[in-house]
Amino acid sequence: MIVNNSIKILIIAPNIHGKGGTETVLSKVMNYSHYRYHIKWSLLLPDGHVDPKWTNFLIENHHNVDIFETGRLMKIVREVIYLIFDQNDIVLSLGTKTLYLAWIIRKLFFKKYKIVSWIHFDISHAYFVNTKYFKYADHNLAISEGVKKDIVSLGVPADKTSTIFNPVDKQTKTISKSKNCNHFIYIGRIDFEGQKNIKLLIDALALIPREFKFKVDFIGSGNDQKKCQKYAKQKISDNACINWIGWKSDPWKEVKEADLLLLSSRFEGFGMVVAEAISYGIPVVAPNISGPDDLIKEGVNGYLFKKYSAEAMRNNILKEVNKRSRSSSEVIKNTLESFYDNNYYKKFEKSILLGEHTGK
Numbered sequence: 631m632i633v634n635n636s637i638k639i640l641i642i643a644p645n646i647h648g649k650g651g652t653e654t655v656l657s658k659v660m661n662y663s664h665y666r667y668h669i670k671w672s673l674l675l676p677d678g679h680v681d682p683k684w685t686n687f688l689i690e691n692h693h694n695v696d697i698f699e700t701g702r703l704m705k706i707v708r709e710v711i712y713l714i715f716d717q718n719d720i721v722l723s724l725g726t727k728t729l730y731l732a733w734i735i736r737k738l739f740f741k742k743y744k745i746v747s748w749i750h751f752d753i754s755h756a757y758f759v760n761t762k763y764f765k766y767a768d769h770n771l772a773i774s775e776g777v778k779k780d781i782v783s784l785g786v787p788a789d790k791t792s793t794i795f796n797p798v799d800k801q802t803k804t805i806s807k808s809k810n811c812n813h814f815i816y817i818g819r820i821d822f823e824g825q826k827n828i829k830l831l832i833d834a835l836a837l838i839p840r841e842f843k844f845k846v847d848f849i850g851s852g853n854d855q856k857k858c859q860k861y862a863k864q865k866i867s868d869n870a871c872i873n874w875i876g877w878k879s880d881p882w883k884e885v886k887e888a889d890l891l892l893l894s895s896r897f898e899g900f901g902m903v904v905a906e907a908i909s910y911g912i913p914v915v916a917p918n919i920s921g922p923d924d925l926i927k928e929g930v931n932g933y934l935f936k937k938y939s940a941e942a943m944r945n946n947i948l949k950e951v952n953k954r955s956r957s958s959s960e961v962i963k964n965t966l967e968s969f970y971d972n973n974y975y976k977k978f979e980k981s982i983l984l985g986e987h988t989g990k
Contacts, residue, residue: 636668639982640718640743642709642732643673644725645758648681649879651796651902652724652750657684658797658971661691665979674698674712676705710735718743720982724750726763733766744768746982752897752920753780755825771981773900776920792981795924797974798905798966804959805910808887812844812951815888815912817881817903820852824896828858831894833940834947836865842948844870846892849884851877888912890932890950893922894943901925908932908966911959915946925969931962 641660646653660671672694675685685695696712698705709728713721713735721732721743732745747767753759761784764770770791772778778793807813816831823829828848835846848858855874862872878884891907893916898904901921904914908931916922917937926932933950935942950956967973 635666636670637719638670638672638717639720639722640672640674640712640716641722641748642676642712642724642728644676644728646675646677646680646724648684651900653684654902655750655796657687659975659978660688660693662971662975665975667979672696672712672716672718674709676709706731713741714739720744720746722746722748722982723767724748725758726760729763729766746771749773749777749899751899753777755897769981771978774898774921774924776923777899780920792977794977794981795969795974796900796902796905797971797978798902798909798969800966800970801909801911801963803910804963805882805885805912806887806959807889807956812842812889813887814844814846814890814892814947815849815885815907816846816892817849817907818893818895820848820850820855820858822854822857822861824854826852827894827896828854829861830938830940830943831892832858832862832865834892834894834943835862835870836867837940837944838869838947840867840869842869845873846870847873847875847884849875849878849881882906882910885910890915890947892943892947893917895919896937898922905966905969908962909970911962913950913956913962915943915950917943925966927965930957931965 675697678697680697688695698708709731713732723729729745729747735741745767746769747764748771749759750773751759753761764781764784764786770781772781772791772793773796775793778791781791782788819826821828859874866872875884891912891914893904895917897919898921904916904922904925907914914926914932916926916934918934919937923934926934933946935946
């Protein structure tokens with residue numbers, strides 16, 4: 631219930647640790663100050679072990695943040711206490727199990743809050759997403775058209791799901807093309823054959839003809855870094871310079887020039903790094919999967935390739951760098967106009983207010 635133009639929203643966010651793309655989105659959404667309504671936010675982090683720099687930033691901006699560092703049973707008890715005694719208008723859940731818990735509490739204690747799901751992963755691949763619980767939400771926020779399609783395929787009515795994507799900062803800065811040799815970048819977790827699938831990226835680079843000179847900067851870290859370094863050394867010839875830069879809190883500060891961002895993921899929720907690259911005027915070569923397929927306009931801001939195909943990835947890398955006239959940086963940036971912040975927050979606010987608590 632909206633009283634005096636004010637809404638109280640409780641966000642319950644499992645599987646959050648303070649350094650990922652989801653955390654960036656939460657910070658932006660909670661700190662935006664130009665919503666039509668005055669929104670009072672509370673954030674529950676039931677899995678504990680969160681980077682204190684991130685939570686301190688939220689607390690400094692006058693948000694209520696509660697981190698559970700207790701056993702599983704006590705976490706559930708504390709969630710129940712919040713749901714019963716905290717007077718919220720909307721419960722916004724980033725996990726599916728909480729949807730069911732919030733629905734049970736609402737039914738037993740005659741609560742009036744609306745339940746909204748906001749899952750930040752590809753729901754067909756995330757092991758901790760239990761799809762049977764989507765039916766307990768009054769509305770669902772999808773971060774890509776692919777995620778919306780998957781939710782609707784579960785039997786959830788299409789009008790109970792809104793695609794809002796993720797907010798993207800509109801950059802005034804442009805990262806220019808390299809002057810000497812072709813300069814590619816990868817930004818993200820270093821997985822060999824996991825979600826990020828760096829093996830495929832290395833295999834694609836290994837297929838580039840020897841006479842084609844290039845360098846690649848890998849910005850990120852992960853348990854597979856040594857394995858990836860060893861594999862790259864075995865596969866890629868001396869026509870390439872490979873730099874392993876490691877994890878950076880602000881990776882874009884490390885990028886002075888770039889011709890292409892490369893992505894080889896098996897799946898993505900949204901693909902924030904793709905959007906960020908485009909916002910700096912950098913084209914992208916990425917697999918044709920949910921998330922990147924919403925962001926990439928073929929031949930304008932990059933190319934999509936058939937996933938798992940190193941040859942298709944190689945072909946699109948060469949297609950982009952051999953183009954007679956690359957799209958201007960401004961044209962590349964403007965392909966994201968509907969994703970930039972001001973448009974995003976309007977969609978977000980409208981979508982969380984859609985649908986009513988059905989009382990079921």
